[in-house]
Amino acid sequence: xxxxxxxxxxxxDRCAGRMRCMRTCPTQAIxxxxxxxxxxxxxxxxxxxxxxxxxxxxxxxxxxxxxxxxKFRHTIAIPxxxxxxxxxxxxxPDKILNGLKKIGFDxxxxxxxxxxxxxxxxxxxxxxxKGPKPLISNTCPVIVRLIQxxxxxxxxxxxxxxxxxxxxxxxxxxxxxxxYGLNEKDIGAFYLTPxxxxxISIKQPAEKGKSHLDGAIxxxxxxxxxxxxxxxxANESYRKSLxxxxxxxxxxxxxGGICRTLRLRNSLSVSGLTDIIxxxxxxxxxxxxxxxxxxxxxxxxxxxxxxxxVENVYISYNKILKLIETLEFxxxxxxxxxxxxxxxxxxxxxxxxxxxxxxxxxxxxDDLTRAIAKRKQKDDLYETLPKIDCGACGSPTCLTFxxxxxxGEAKLADCVIKSAGQELSAAAPGRKSRIPLKGKExxxx
Amino acid sequence: xxxxxxxxQSFEIIGGNFGRAGKASTTVKDILKxxxxxxxxxxxxxxxxxxxxxxxxxxxxxxxxxxxxxxEMVHLHLQDQGPGIPDIKLAMKEGYSTATxxxxxxxxxxxxxxxxxxxNSDLFEISSExxxxxxxxxxxxxxxxxxxxx
Numbered sequence: 020x021x022x023x024x025x026x027x028x029x030x031x032d033r034c035a036g037r038m039r040c041m042r043t044c045p046t047q048a049i050x051x052x053x054x055x056x057x058x059x060x061x062x063x064x065x066x067x068x069x070x071x072x073x074x075x076x077x078x079x080x081x082x083x084x085x086x087x088x089x090k091f092r093h094t095i096a097i098p099x100x101x102x103x104x105x106x107x108x109x110x111x112p113d114k115i116l117n118g119l120k121k122i123g124f125d126x127x128x129x130x131x132x133x134x135x136x137x138x139x140x141x142x143x144x145x146x147x148x149k150g151p152k153p154l155i156s157n158t159c160p161v162i163v164r165l166i167q168x169x170x171x172x173x174x175x176x177x178x179x180x181x182x183x184x185x186x187x188x189x190x191x192x193x194x195x196x197x198x199y200g201l202n203e204k205d206i207g208a209f210y211l212t213p214x215x216x217x218x219i220s221i222k223q224p225a226e227k228g229k230s231h232l233d234g235a236i237x238x239x240x241x242x243x244x245x246x247x248x249x250x251x252x253a254n255e256s257y258r259k260s261l262x263x264x265x266x267x268x269x270x271x272x273x274x275g276g277i278c279r280t281l282r283l284r285n286s287l288s289v290s291g292l293t294d295i296i297x298x299x300x301x302x303x304x305x306x307x308x309x310x311x312x313x314x315x316x317x318x319x320x321x322x323x324x325x326x327x328x329v330e331n332v333y334i335s336y337n338k339i340l341k342l343i344e345t346l347e348f349x350x351x352x353x354x355x356x357x358x359x360x361x362x363x364x365x366x367x368x369x370x371x372x373x374x375x376x377x378x379x380x381x382x383x384x385d386d387l388t389r390a391i392a393k394r395k396q397k398d399d400l401y402e403t404l405p406k407i408d409c410g411a412c413g414s415p416t417c418l419t420f421x422x423x424x425x426x427g428e429a430k431l432a433d434c435v436i437k438s439a440g441q442e443l444s445a446a447a448p449g450r451k452s453r454i455p456l457k458g459k460e461x462x463x464x
Numbered sequence: 465x466x467x468x469x470x471x472x473q474s475f476e477i478i479g480g481n482f483g484r485a486g487k488a489s490t491t492v493k494d495i496l497k498x499x500x501x502x503x504x505x506x507x508x509x510x511x512x513x514x515x516x517x518x519x520x521x522x523x524x525x526x527x528x529x530x531x532x533x534x535x536e537m538v539h540l541h542l543q544d545q546g547p548g549i550p551d552i553k554l555a556m557k558e559g560y561s562t563a564t565x566x567x568x569x570x571x572x573x574x575x576x577x578x579x580x581x582x583x584n585s586d587l588f589e590i591s592s593e594x595x596x597x598x599x600x601x602x603x604x605x606x607x608x609x610x611x612x613x614x
Contacts, residue, residue, distance in 0.1 A: 171503045303493060304486065380497070383499065383500070387501075391535070394499060422498075
C-alpha cells in the first residue's frame with residue numbers, strides 16, 4: 020500500500036514507452052524504466068497533463084464509473100460550474116440540472132450558490148486577516164498538492180475557508196437526510212468533475228480524514244447521456260432561468276472568477292502550472308506581499324480547461340463570461356444573503372475541518388552531511404553528461420538523471436550517449452571537455 | 465570551512481539584466497530544498513538572496529554570489545563591481561532608497577532591501593568602496609538555537 024493515492028493510473032500493457040508523459044510532466048514525476056512509464060508517487064501532484072500527452076491512451080484518470088450510483092439509496096449530482104459551460108448559450112443551468120435528474124441522479128444541486136456564499140466568506144476572512152500575504156485559493160487540488168510538495172513554506176498562505184464542493188456536499192447531505200428520513204451514509208454525493216485531480220481531493224483530502232463527497236464522475240463521461248436527456252426537458256422561460264443563476268458563483272469555473280467577486284484592491288488570477296510556478300517563486304522571494312489574494316488553477320483558463328471537459332476551452336470560457344455580462348446587463352443579481360453568510364461565518368460554518376500538512380520531497384539524504392556529499396556528486400556527475408536532455412535514459416533531463424543515479428535509482432550506464440562513447444564536444448564546439456568514458460566514473464553509489 | 469562537508473557554488477550576476485534577475489536566488493532555494501533544509505530557513509535565505517541579487521542587478525555592473533552550505537549554516541558572500549555605497553549607515557535605514565522611478569515602477573525601491581537582508585540573517589556584514597563595489601557577508605544558522613562561531 021503506497022503512502023499517497025493518486026487519481027491517475029498508468030496502464031503498463033498499453034504503454035509503449037514513448038516518453039511523451041515523461042517530457043510533459045511539470046514536476047518530473049515520470050520515469051521510463053524497461054520501456055514502461057513509471058510514476059514517482061512522491062513527486063506527482065495529479066495535474067493530469069500526462070493523460071492528455073499520452074498517444075496510446077495508457078494513462079487514465081481514476082474517476083468513478085456511472086454505475087456506482089446504485090450503491091446508494093439516494094444520489095445527488097453536484098456539478099462543477101464548468102459543466103454549465105459545456106453546452107450552447109441558450110442552455111442554462113436550470114435545464115442542465117433537470118437533465119441530470121433524468122439520467123439517473125435523484126437530485127442535482129447547484130454548486131454555484133455555495134460558490135457565491137464562499138466568495139462572501141473569503142471577503143470576511145480577508146477583512147480581518149493580519150498575517151503574511153498573499154493568501155492563496157485552495158479550490159484547485161493540484162495547487163494545494165503543488166504547495167504541499169514543492170512550496171512547503173507557503174502552506175500557511177492557503178486560505179482556511181473550505182472549498183465549495185465540500186461544503187455543498189456536507190450541507191445537501193444533511194438536508195436530504197432530514198427531508199427523506201435517511202441516514203447520511205445512504206446518500207451518495209457525486210461531484211461532476213472537469214479534471215481528475217478532484218478525485219484525489221475526495222479519496223485523500225489534504226486536510227481532513229474523509230471527504231463529504233462520495234465520488235467524482237468525469238464531465239466527459241456524462242456529456243453524451245446528458246445531452247440526449249436534455250432534449251426531453253421542457254424549456255423554462257429564459258428570463259426565469261437567468262434569475263436562478265448566482266452571479267457570484269457562476270464565474271468560479273474560470274480564471275478570474277473568484278477575484279471578480281472579492282472586491283479587493285490587489286488580487287491576482289493565474290492559470291497554467293508554468294506561470295503558477297513563476298508566481299510562487301516570487302512569493303517565496305517575498306515579492307508579492309502587497310497582494311491580498313491569489314486564485315490559481317493548474318488548468319489553463321481555470322476549470323473550464325480541465326482535461327475531462329468536452330467543449331473547447333475558449334468557447335466555454337466565453338460562455339461563462341457572456342452569461343455574467345448578460346446577468347449584469349439585465350440587472351439580475353441573484354446571490355446569497357450576506358447577513359446569513361456573516362452569521363454562519365461566525366459559527367465557523369465555512370472553515371476547513373483540518374490543517375493542510377506539508378509533504379516536502381525527500382531530500383537527497385536524511386543526514387545533511389551526506390546530503391551535501393550527494394549534491395556535490397550530482398553536480399560532478401552532471402558536468403560529465405551530454406546536457407542535451409534526450410531522455411533516452413528514461414529520466415526527463417540530464418539533471419534529473421544525475422539525481423536518479425546519485426539516489427541509486429538509475430545506473431550511469433543508462434546514458435546511451437556516454438555508453439556509446441561518442442565524443443560530443445567535437446560536434447558541439449565550445450562545450451566543456453568531458454571526462455573520458457573509460458576513466459574513473461565520478462560516482463557510482 | 466572547506467572540504468567534504470561544504471557545498472559551494474558561485475553565481476554570476478549581470479547588472480541591468482532584469483530578464484535573468486532572480487535566477488541565482490531561485491537556484492539557491494532549489495539547492496536548499498534538495499538538501500532537506502527547514503522551510504523557514506529556506507524562506508529567509510530566499511528573501512535575503514533575492515534582495516541581494518536585485519541590488520546587484522539594479523545598481524552594479526556585475527557581481528558574484530557564492531553560496532556555501534555546511535551542516536551548521538548557510539553562508540553567502542556577494543561581491544559586486546559597481547558604484548559602491550557612500551554612506552552605509554544611511555543605506556541601512558528602512559525607507560531610504562536611491563532607486564530610480566523605473567525601478568520603483570517595478571516594485572523595488574521601497575528602501576527595504578538591505579534592512580530586509582539584515583532582518584533575515586543571523587550574521588550580516590557589509591563593506592563598500594565608492595567607485596569600486598560592495599561586499600556582503602550573510603550567515604543563516606540551520607539550527608537557530610546553536611549559534612556556533614562561524
